[in-house]
Amino acid sequence: MGKKQNNQVKEITPMEVDFPQWYTDVISKTELVDYSPVKGFMVIRPYGYAIWENIQKAYDERFKATGHQNMYFPLLIPESLLKKEAEHVEGFAPEVAWVTKGGDKELAEPLCVRPTSETIICSMYAKWLHSYRQLPFLYNQWCSVVRWEKTTRPFLRTSEFLWQEGHTLHETPEEAQEETMQMLNIYREVAEDIMAIPVVVGQKSEKEKFAGAAATYTMEALMHDGQALQSGTSHNLGQHFTKAFDITYLDRNNEQAYPYHTSWGVSTRLIGGIIMVHGDDNGLVLPPRIAPTQLVIIPVAQHKEGVLDKAYELKDILGTEFRVELDDSDSNSPGWKFNQWEMKGVPIRLEIGPRDIENGQCVLARRDTGEKVQAALEGIAEAVRTLLDEIQQNLFDRALKMREEKTSTAVDMDEFKKNLKENPGFIKAMWCEDRACEDKIKDETGASVRCVPFDDEQEVIGEGKCVCCGKPAKKMAYFARAY
Amino acid sequence: MGKKQNNQVKEITPMEVDFPQWYTDVISKTELVDYSPVKGFMVIRPYGYAIWENIQKAYDERFKATGHQNMYFPLLIPESLLKKEAEHVEGFAPEVAWVTKGGDKELAEPLCVRPTSETIICSMYAKWLHSYRQLPFLYNQWCSVVRWEKTTRPFLRTSEFLWQEGHTLHETPEEAQEETMQMLNIYREVAEDIMAIPVVVGQKSEKEKFAGAAATYTMEALMHDGQALQSGTSHNLGQHFTKAFDITYLDRNNEQAYPYHTSWGVSTRLIGGIIMVHGDDNGLVLPPRIAPTQLVIIPVAQHKEGVLDKAYELKDILGTEFRVELDDSDSNSPGWKFNQWEMKGVPIRLEIGPRDIENGQCVLARRDTGEKVQAALEGIAEAVRTLLDEIQQNLFDRALKMREEKTSTAVDMDEFKKNLKENPGFIKAMWCEDRACEDKIKDETGASVRCVPFDDEQEVIGEGKCVCCGKPAKKMAYFARAY
Known part of the structure; x- marks a missing residue:
């Protein structure tokens, strides 16, 4: 199974x-x-x-x-x-x-x-x-x-x-x-x-x-x-x-x-x-502030004396502040559980086994980076709080970086099509605001005007000419294929 | 207006x-x-x-x-x-x-x-x-x-x-x-x-x-x-x-x-x-634990110096623990406001005017009983907490009393009909559990079997005979006309 x-x-x-x-x-x-x-x-x-x-x-x-x-x-x-x-x-x-x-x-x-x-x-x-x-x-x-x-x-x-x-x-x-x-x-x-x-x-x-x-x-x-x-x-x-x-x-x-x-x-x-x-190829990756479960506790060698007790104790402590699950099912191996909760996108996995307990520590594994760190059991809530904030921030930063990498500019339709093909994402381009150009771009590329940014986020791309008809254009718009 | x-x-x-x-x-x-x-x-x-x-x-x-x-x-x-x-x-x-x-x-x-x-x-x-x-x-x-x-x-x-x-x-x-x-x-x-x-x-x-x-x-x-x-x-x-x-x-x-x-x-x-x-003839009466507004503050002579300031201060203090409104509109008189919030069923009305402030107190008026009490501004949260609990309990007690007063027993259809006419409410009566009697009672009185209580709340009414057909009956049921 x-x-x-x-x-x-x-x-x-x-x-x-x-x-x-x-x-x-x-x-x-x-x-x-x-x-x-x-x-x-x-x-x-x-x-x-x-x-x-x-x-x-x-x-x-x-x-x-x-x-x-x-x-x-x-x-x-x-x-x-x-x-x-x-x-x-x-x-x-x-x-x-x-x-x-x-x-x-x-x-x-x-x-x-x-x-x-x-x-x-x-x-x-x-x-x-x-x-x-x-x-x-x-x-x-x-x-x-x-x-x-x-x-x-x-x-x-x-x-x-x-x-x-x-x-x-x-x-x-x-x-x-x-x-x-x-x-x-x-x-x-x-x-x-x-x-x-x-x-x-x-x-x-x-x-x-x-x-x-x-x-x-x-x-x-x-x-x-x-x-x-x-x-x-x-x-x-x-x-x-x-x-x-x-x-x-x-x-x-x-x-x-x-x-x-x-x-x-x-x-x-x-x-x-x-x-x-x-998300990534292993499944969901959920930001801590939206995740139904922010941290899952997985006991290792849970049949050994004291492991489950400690795991429950941790659940009680952390459960007052965070959304915590404890996976104590004995029909699945820890390795299987690791994969399962990873797929579910839970931000932090807390592993606790006999040796950890002996050393007064546990392992915190991050879903976003895969990193594992040792954490002292004393003050564990503080460590979790800090780590959740870090994960939240990292996910935003990573998403922003992705968006920036997938955002390009185009001054004419050739560049527009090339970008959409080679690096699909947002294309920032000047638009004359005519429906005809909007329709033509959609027909030829599948991309639509996603929005015309507000003045404080406006830019002039190239020489300020409509990416489609080449006439002078006042506005830069974001184009993309969309869901 | x-x-x-x-x-x-x-x-x-x-x-x-x-x-x-x-x-x-x-x-x-x-x-x-x-x-x-x-x-x-x-x-x-x-x-x-x-x-x-x-x-x-x-x-x-x-x-x-x-x-x-x-x-x-x-x-x-x-x-x-x-x-x-x-x-x-x-x-x-x-x-x-x-x-x-x-x-x-x-x-x-x-x-x-x-x-x-x-x-x-x-x-x-x-x-x-x-x-x-x-x-x-x-x-x-x-x-x-x-x-x-x-x-x-x-x-x-x-x-x-x-x-x-x-x-x-x-x-x-x-x-x-x-x-x-x-x-x-x-x-x-x-x-x-x-x-x-x-x-x-x-x-x-x-x-x-x-x-x-x-x-x-x-x-x-x-x-x-x-x-x-x-x-x-x-x-x-x-x-x-x-x-x-x-x-x-x-x-x-x-x-x-x-x-x-x-x-x-x-x-x-x-x-x-x-x-x-x-509810009563003046409108809604809401239990504190369900009321959207638990307490309304109504300033008296609110144009006088310091009244509104104190009212806002009270709102800030009480608002951290209770659901509080402050009615500071100047187009309506305090009297009109009293009636309005009474109709809305708000459990406590807090009145505060210049003299109250001088004396370091306010008036708390209960929606359920109409009683007014003076309360010191110092420790007001504690007084409100206690009063809300009292109101909650009083509403339950009052409703229970009403139900008891409107609950009667009947041993035959004459008594059943008389009760329903003179003191409409629940009628506790024995029922043989036959559909025919249930239908007959409904047809003749409009009352239906509301429920057959569990064993620990069962009683024998009269001689234990069905209120309708007079045959021996094992169960007492609650009858009533119903929404």
Whole structure:
């Protein structure tokens, strides 16, 4: 049995051989997720869900610290509501699931399973908002949404996923813009500080923006295979929806006014990002701040007197501060356990055997570098704390280095194509902001505009001419193939 | 404006006049919930959702402490899966919503929006379980479910509600029964210790049990109007589903075996229970351990120098330990604020004005009794802590007393009907356990068997004869009209 499963570990396809297969192997062998009997729908298993709970916690506490409260709106949205904002229905109608029957009765009006909740939320905001004194509305919802997808990959693109969607109303366009940016910054902060994923942020092109938005802002991460992952978006919706849904209030001048509106979301897709940014050929590598298990204790020669006792004692001590597992199963060898927990991406493995106990020490093995160090049992919590911080930082640094190595610049389409072929990743290039060039680049290379960075991160590449048409261009954009 | 909303507070219909209207007034005026554009679906507003978050937290930490992990299964279930267990489909088919179209395509097989997830979860358990070494499976899911209802009331009966559903597998029937009881006990513990709702527990009749269960256990609470509320159920599912879904594993004797199965759930219905057990004619009364705001600070003469400063200081001090709000709006009078926060059911109101500050004290007003006490500012946290505990205990005691007053015994149908009319509530009566008597009682009185208590809480009422048919009866049951 040990042998058989040991082989299983080895059966992860190396990234270099076949990246999509590597991903599939990792998510299934580590039991993060499984395919369900409903095509395109995934089952999130406990290990995967525990990562999601940690992501939720990190975001939820930041949402609350910035004054947002959670609510819950109906799962089903009447067709007539979905249709109220023209761009929105055009964007979402092709990918919604329709409930046409309730109990044994045909419904008079079909209800769509929410693909996102702007419409139903706006219909309620119209009822609730009366006076400027009530503004801002700062609300969020954690839920699942359904978008009918043709080709799916667990976490990255599935017909159902878990997410949060914030929906806010403000008195002025400036406040709405400030909120949009604040939430983008919170998205980035958690991505970088908690998930150790460096991201580039900026604005989406008209083509890529949210259906119904005035402007969409995004954070984009780069995966091991050089593809980008849109990892969170924050939309300034202007008055598109507030006008369509007739949300009005008495403003400070006692006049009827339409508020300004934002929405913003991150989803279980982030788990795909964590896997593809940090993982390696031995499986998952989880940043300590997001890892369901931060440290696993593996007793060596556990049948020898005192070993298990010491292991339990360590679990008690470390368990008060860290998320700790103790693998005391006697049907598997320590070597098998090492492989298993390595595959699961646990940041630190603590090995403890009879000789270690005699010497008052143990071995701490890092998942990120494979290094092993001796640590005194006295003051072990301090040693673990320091090491977890080091691992967290190292994972971020490593991911940033990878991204930088995979980021290039191009001044014309030849260079653009050459880079994409030889060193796939982000390409920074000038863009005239015309849809025609955007489409042409996509058609010829598969790369899309990921975002146009904000002014303080703008650069002039080459002579400032559009990489596609050669006309003068004001903006540098990040291009990449994307999930 | 102050006046107008002050009147609003007065507009709560007294319970004695019209209990359903009282309930409707309370949930809407306190902004717990609202009606949505989709008939039978509710919007849970921030104040209501914050109560749900506290309920979730209390249960989730107990589930985890007893070894359960969370997962997430698809929202949509293929018709063929729903149909695999005969009793189950019969019970649920009439009330499910059907998705028949995805994007612009008719689906080959209709998908139902989950009314509960036994079927889809069992289809995955069949794939995952191989060996007794993997047992028990101890998993839970937090999600929304849809059951098409004809008449709905927010929290109590809606076409969509939020809940958790635990789904476990075990080697032996004894372990499954132990799990079923353990979870019922956890349900009771949180209901009583956190929500201050005393409950009676016991077994459901064959008629009332979950569709597909071997046995259903329930906790039942009694509302102010004498109606019972089924507040949480725990099902021993035996091998009904594991056989229907062909979940097998190699047991300790190396033979194929079917595991034993449980499921258990509580929902947002509990919020309805909190409202109807503790509320009064002035609005909500929230137990401190579940209240989104445990204490509200209301400055008196807040324009006077030092008042607001002191109020903020108190908020900082108390806010580290309790959930505290400070109402510093200057458009409303303290009196209006008193009424408003009273209606919202906040357990303690802290009043602080210039004279209080001079004397180094403040006023603490209890929501449950209306009493006001002076408290020294020095050591205020300790005083608040003690008072919150007292309020928590008092609410439980009061609810228990109410239940006892509304619990009677009956030896025949005349007494049964008289009691239900004169003092509606629980009726303890002997029951022969025949469906015919159960149906007759329901038809004639509207009361159903709420539960048959466990042996240690059994009593013999009168001469031990069935309240309906007069034949010898072994069991006492709790009867009541119910939500």
